[in-house]
Amino acid sequence: TLVLEGSGQTDALGAMRINARFHRPSAAISAVVELPEVPVGPALLQRLAGFCPSFLRHVRELSGTAHLQATFTYRPGAAEPLTYDIDGKLKNGQWRHECLPIPLERLHASFRCINGRIPYAHLEAAAGGTAALPAKVQVDLGGLVWPAQTPESIEEIVTKLEVKIEHFRVTPACSAHLPPKLQKIHNTYNPAGPVSVTYLFYRPDAEHWEKHWTIQPEGMTAEFEDFRYPLSSVSGSVTVDQYSDRDDSIRVDLVGRGSDRPVVVRGYIQGDKDSEVDLVVAADDVPIDHQLMSALPRKSRELARTFLPSASRELGQPEQPRKLLQPAGLANIKVFIHRGRGQKSFANRYLITFHDTSLQYDLFPYPLEKVTGVLDIQPDHWECRDFHGSHKGGEITVNGCSFRVDNGEGPKRECVKVAISGKDILLDPEFEQALSPPQVPERAALRNAWAMLALRGRLNFESVVVDQPDQPQDIDVRVDVKGCSMQPTFFRYAMTEVSASVRYKQGHVYVKDVRAKHGNCQLSMKEAVLVLKPAGGFTGWFTDISGDDLLPDEEFLRALHPVLRRGLEPLHFRKPLHVETKLVLDAPAPPGEAMKIWWDGGATLRQQAFQAGVEITDVDGVIWCRGHYNGRQLERVSGHAVLERATILGQPFTQLQGRLETVPEAPDTLSLYDLKANLFGGFVGGEARFTFASPLRYEVKLDALHVQLEQFGKHNHLGPGAQLQGPARAALHLTGEGPDLSGLRGNGRIEVAHGKMYxxxxxxxxxxxxxxxxxxxxxxxxxxxxxxxxxxxxxxxxxxxxxxxxxxxxxxxxxxxxxxxxxxxxxxxxxxxxxxxxxxxxxxxxxxxxxxxxxxxxxxxxxxxxxxxxxxxxxxxxxxxxxx
Structure with missing residues (x-):
């Protein structure tokens, strides 16, 4: 065995030590090469670029000091003759990369590479420079196999990758450096501030993989793209789970503060493209202020603005100075962010529960305080439920919704239906203006109708308003009136305890079941229809008007049209009447022009007393007539009088009948034809004429036949022993002027041809x-x-x-x-x-x-x-x- 040891210095790698062995019998070679302090920087990386240019592209801005120890083994004849095992460390490093939002500092890394495989690698670093709490980064990977071609991402060449980032401060600039999935989350929530993130990639086999993100805000701020309500102090977690063979899933569980109130965001996102979204944003006691209104989508914001009082009406307008705008109150808010799987657009729902709020709804702009209620804004319609508020001692309850009507052509038309009820509502100009706001000229007819009825006092009512925004004239108002007073302009007679059902629709006023009082008088009307003229005035049909215990006193006479007053005033009725009539009125638009009148009615008299030239008392019966006043004079008037009894000049007449008539040629003259009556067993007939000028003029012609003297004597109490028998006849012709006897003139005769007077x-x-x-x-x-x-x-x-x-x-x-x-x-x-x-x-x-x-x-x-x-x-x- 030949052993070789040596050391030296290189220009790029620094110091080097080598220990090699050669085994002569087998020709096997082993060597250990150690580089204790390799200066990692541009000089070294530039030289290595030729060997692996794709890898060097990612680390070209890496610096630090590396320690490498490589063991090489050569065994001739083996399946893999040359093997190597590299153990590397990097300390005090720095790294900049286009995918990193900020550079990593104080980087320490270690890895081992065996024959092109990296069984493990570990990295620790700090980020954030001189920040008081710099971010910490930790990366662990395993099972890396270096491919023949450059991979698109590191996940393609590892079996496991785990990244932990602690206390990283997110800024708007971070979004461009994030992976696509995290970019989507960033753009959805617009987060900023400190966050901790963990990422785990795992490949159990060659065909399957899993990715798991856990994002934990640490007092961040956020603003959801579909509800841009600024949140602060956000904490909680967002988890993202991705699978090769299953749907992606994002779970959200966040808590923050908005307008210094707790805000909760919870829900999930399921799927990849056009994913299913189900998120809920909830907060209680949120001020209805500029921030909240600005957060709503434009369409929802404009709808919500229609409910705001005038002092808060400009909330949400970007050009308005916030300090000058008054919050409208408080609300509990739930925003349901929803999109169905495969859908392109969101179907969000905004549930706003108002309390301690001031409101003023455009469709009925009556200011309300201490309002409670629910506004439910859904994708295709909205609902307001159980709204209750008060103003000037009255209470208003509102329920309403929008809905769509198919008009046969084009898209469905949006309509609004609102049910409004009131209790003890003060009838004043403010309420009148709410019924028909000046900015809605289409409701001028409704305003004219209300002014015409002249309701006063406090009102209990129930109404239904149906409005079509593209056809405002189709507003439909129903009011059930209970317990107020009224003095209509066309009949200025003070009425109290008024109850009625009133409906306004398309310039028509429908009135039903009217009940009212005037002193002891009970007034009623079955129904009426008034057609309002665009320029003012109306035509009205009044059915079954009646009055019990109606005293035709000065106040009543003043309320009558002059032509009717002229006919009744000279009679000086002393006791109440029962009156029934049907009436048609045509009131012109220009003020001062005369009203046209049609009537068909009469009066029932009970123990009545009145003047008709002479005093007539103890009258029981009915007087009825119909007629028309054309605005200038009376047209033909016809009718009848049927009196069961009447006392004239102290004498009792019974079954008194006559026909009433006025002709156009003499419109101020009422003629009584075919007068007949029973008197003391005899018969009285004749005619009369009354001219309702100033003063009243009249003429009466009467003839009496077969008047029994005996009955005359008994009635006039001529004495217990008086004897008076036989028939009498008489004739009387009277003319008069004025309501008293001073203008009375006349003549007559009385004859008894065969009688007994004793x-x-x-x-x-x-x-x-x-x-x-x-x-x-x-x-x-x-x-x-x-x-x-x-x-x-x-x-x-x-x-x-x-x-x-x-x-x-x-x-x-x-x-x-x-x-x-x-x-x-x-x-x-x-x-x-x-x-x-x-x-x-x-x-x-x-x-x-x-x-x-x-x-x-x-x-x-x-x-x-x-x-x-x-x-x-x-x-x-x-x-x-x-x-x-």
Whole structure:
């Protein structure tokens, strides 16, 4: 055996030691070569470039001091004659590489290479320069086989690779140096700050491999690409598992802080390209501020902005100064980031649970405080659930959603449906503006309708709003009104405790089941339809309007249209009515133009009292009419009056009927035709006419037949022994002006052709006044009176009471109420004047007038009688003496 030992110095490798042995019998050679301090740097690497240029490309910026010991063995005739075993170490090294975000320092490495195989290699290094806590890097690999061709990655030539990086500070510049999978994670989460990473590659056999990444943030910041809400103090883990024969998998379990609130991110990503994604980002008590609004995707951000109050409306706008924007409140947030396997786009869901929040929804911009509720933004629609807030003592509850409607052409049309209910809502201009915001001109008709109804007080309501953003005029509003007051512009009559169902749709207002009160009056209406005109005004159909205990007082009359008021005001109804009517109103848009009216209705009277030239009391019955006012005058009006009973001038009329009519030629005149009634067993007929000018004018013509005196006597209480029998007839013609008796004029006559008038108190007193004994039989058999009326006074032109024994003739005046009697009577004997020829009869009556005159003074209920003999002598003397 020949032994060779030696040492020396080389220019590139430094010192060298060699120990070789030659075995002569077998010609085997073994040698150990040691390079104790090889200066690794550009000079050495440049020389080695020719031997392995692809490898040297990766280590050309490696420096340090290496220690190499190589053992070579040569055995002729062996299957592998030449073998080698190299053990290498590197210390105090540095390494820069295009795949490394920062250079490695204080690098220490060791490896062993046996016949081209590296069973193990180990590397430790630091990164981060002078950082207080520099990163630590540790790499272990095994089973490396150097290939004949340059590999694409180190994983192709090793069976196991394990990398540990501790406390590495990630910066935006790091992304370009990361492997593709880590680049994807970096771009998805935009992390920055310290992190520890482990990577394990394992190849169990030639066909299979596994890769496992574990990323542990250590107080990092992050911002998810689909929800850019800044997170800080992020910790937890992200694990990435890749397999040669299975789907890739990423598991996320992170905790951080956003706006100083805890934020949790958990979920998984499954698969490679177009992978399945299921992540949840959750945080509680998050301020609804600029950061949160900016994090939402544009479409979701614009939707969320429609719920913000005016002071926070510009949140999320990049050009707005953040300090001037007021947070809208707090919310618990869950973001569900989801993509189905094989899908290109994400189907994310944003679940925002509001509390202690202020909101003002664009579709109903009524400001709310202390709001709670859930806003659920999904890919194809959104929902707001159980929103509850308060404002000015009222409470609002909102539930709503968007949905799509197939219109037959093109994409489905997005609509919004919102159910809004309110309790004790103050009806003020703020609420009115919320119903129809000025910035939505399509709802001007709704604003006009609300102003027209003039609701006041506090309102309980339920409504459904259906809105189509591309067709805003299709808004559909339903309101159930309960417990407010109302005074519509077209009928300014104060109503309280109003309840109704109101719907607004496409310029139409539908009203149903209206109930209201005015004092003791109960008002109702079955339904109404109002068509709103674009420039203002409306046409309305009102069905089954009714009022119980409706008093036509001054307030009610003021509320009526002037043409209707002119017809009712002069009647001076004293008691409540029951009213029913149907009504059509056509209100023009320009203010000041007259309204057109159609009506069909009437009133039920119970124990009513009113004026119709004379006072009419105790009225029971119905008055009904229909008509049209064309804006200038009344067109034809027709109707009827059917009164079960009525008392006129103290006399009881029954079954009183008449026909009402107004013609266009005399629009201010109401005519009553075919008047008929029953009176004391007889019949009354005639006609009347009322002209509703200023003052009221009227004319009445009545004829009475077969009026039974006996019934007349009983009704007027003429005395217990009074006898009054037989039929009477009468005629009356009245004209009048104004509501009282001062303008009353008229004339009439009363005749009793065959009757019995006996023991009447007034007649008894009259006979006593002339010292006559009452006959045993009927005192008077015939009577007639001709009279005129001037204001409150009746002028009796002649009154004749004719009997077998005596006859009375009289004339004079009295008031219609029976007072201020001023009647003078003369006495005739029996039927003498009637039997004498006309000339002699007049002479007889003149002679009688000179013998007796009875003066009736006082009241009918308590008359005074004065007997005056020889009036032809007495009266001239009285005139001389100045006596009446």
């Amino acid at each position: 023991r009447l108190p007034l007649l008894l007193d009259l006979l006593k006044a002339i010292s006559l004994r009452m006959p045993d039989s009927t005192a008077f058999e015939q009577a007639r009176m001709i009279f005129g009326i001037e204001g409150p006074q009746m002028r009796v032109h002649g009154i004749d009471l004719i009997g077998n024994a005596i006859s009375l003739r009289g004339q004079g005046t009295l008031n219609l109420d029976g007072s201020n009697l001023h009647l003078d009577f003369s006495v005739d004997w029996g039927h003498v004047p009637q039997m004498l020829p006309p000339g002699i009869s007049d002479l007889s009556q003149a002679f009688s007038d000179q013998l007796f005159k009875i003066k009736l003074r006082g009241k009918i209920s308590s008359p005074r009688f004065e007997k005056e003999p020889i009036p032809g002598v007495v009266e001239p003397i009285k005139k001389v003496l100045g006596k009446s």
